[in-house]
Amino acid sequence: MMITCAVVGFGWWGQHISRILKDLDEIKIVCVVEPDIQKRSHVESLGLKYENDYADALSQYSIDAVILTSPNDKHDEQIALAANKGIHVYCEKPLSLTANGAQFSIATCKQNNVVLAIGHERRFEPGIQIIKEMITSSQLGTLMHGEFAFSHQKLASLPTTSWRTKKQYAPAGAMTQMGIHLTDLMIWFFGPVETVHAITADRSLGWETGDLTSVHFQFESGATATLQAILNTPNYIRTFVSGTDAWVEVKNSSHPDTPGGIVSIQKLDKHGTKTEEELQWSDAVKANLLAFFQAILGHADYPFSEFELMHNIDVLEAIIKSSETKTSVKVHATKLE
Known part of the structure; x- marks a missing residue:
């Protein structure tokens, strides 16, 4: 079965995803929806049809799925419009800027x-899956602490007029750019978050939202973690989890959109046995999209729970509040019906 889709938004990430989709036999992009007429030539250069109105495109074409790579504040409305027409949704992170918005989107899709799929491709990286398997099989013992870092300069050249630089659309510094990926992994590894203490700053870019985010977490289990996300420093991606029986560290030498990088993995157990290995870069973005399509076809469940989708936005809300008030904030867990 061929799945038809519309890509909504044709910025950096929309273009990247469109190039991936064009190479997949399972998918046909029927159109790209982009209100910025100046991007029409970029759409047509890939041999794709251009539309400037989302609602019109959903009515005009026979579409099985939408891929939302649109600005953050558009997600709630766009998810509802598609879901109410029976169209499956792949939404780039964050799912919503508010817990109420996420709750409504999850309920509407259900x-x-x-x-309802989410653009958290890092779960699909082999190195990250090794950590998850070590946790699931109790190889780490009692989980103690995690350290999560995701920083780069891919957006550093954006003008300060971009929506990505504004608190209204991209609050709490680098949270909606990279940090939200890290909180997704934390929830997947450690479970519900109880409290957060966040600090943001503008060190170099002059962005209203800031270019640096640092957060300390405590989970309901009692474990702790830290998050580091920087919008103006050379690529640095590190995931570290420690337990009573072992620790494991994964470092990525390149961004998920950049082939050719090396993933290095180190482990040390309580007996002093240290192991090291290297993995080649794999396309986690493509793997996430394929998981979405397999779920549409009914071949497999999409591997994110409603709780995980919802709780990540609960945590985002708490981080935004903490960064503004400069205090520790308790995470409110939104109930799903």
Whole structure:
């Protein structure tokens, strides 16, 4: 079965995803929706049809799925419009800027029996999956602490007029750019978050939202973690989890959109046995999209729970509040019906 889709938004990430989709036999992009007429030539250069209105495109074409790579504040409305037409949704992170918005999107997709997928591709990286397997199989013992870092300069040249630089659309510094990926991994590894203490700053870019985010977490289990996300420093991606029986560290030498990088993995157990290995870069973005399509076809469940989708936005809300008030904030867990 061929799945038809529309890509909504044609910025950096929309273009990247479109190039991946064009190479997949399972998918046909019927159109790209982008209100900025100046990007029309970029769309057509890939041999794709251009539309400037989202609602019109959903009515005009026969579409099985939408891929939302649109600005953060558009997600709630765009998810609802697609779901209510029975169209499956792949939404780039964050799912929403508010817990109420995320709750509504999850409920609307559930009511209409459509798949709701999220652009957290890092779960699909082999190195990250090694950590998850070590946790699941109790190789680490009692989980103690995690350290999560995701920093780069891919957006550093944006003008300060970009929506990505504004608190209204991209609050708490680098949280909606990279940090939200890290909180997704934390929830997957450690479970519910109890409290957060966040600090943001503008060190170099002159962005209203800031270019640096640092957060300390405590989980309901009692374990702790730290998050580091910087928008103006050379690429640095590190995931570290320690337990009573062992620790494991994964470092990525390149961004998920950049082939050719090396993933280095180190482990040390309580007996002093240290192991090291290297993995080649793999396309985690493509793997996430394929998981979405498999779920649409009914071949497998999409590997994110409603709780995980919801709780990540609960945590984002708490981080935004903490960064503004400069205090520790307790995470409110939104209930799903």
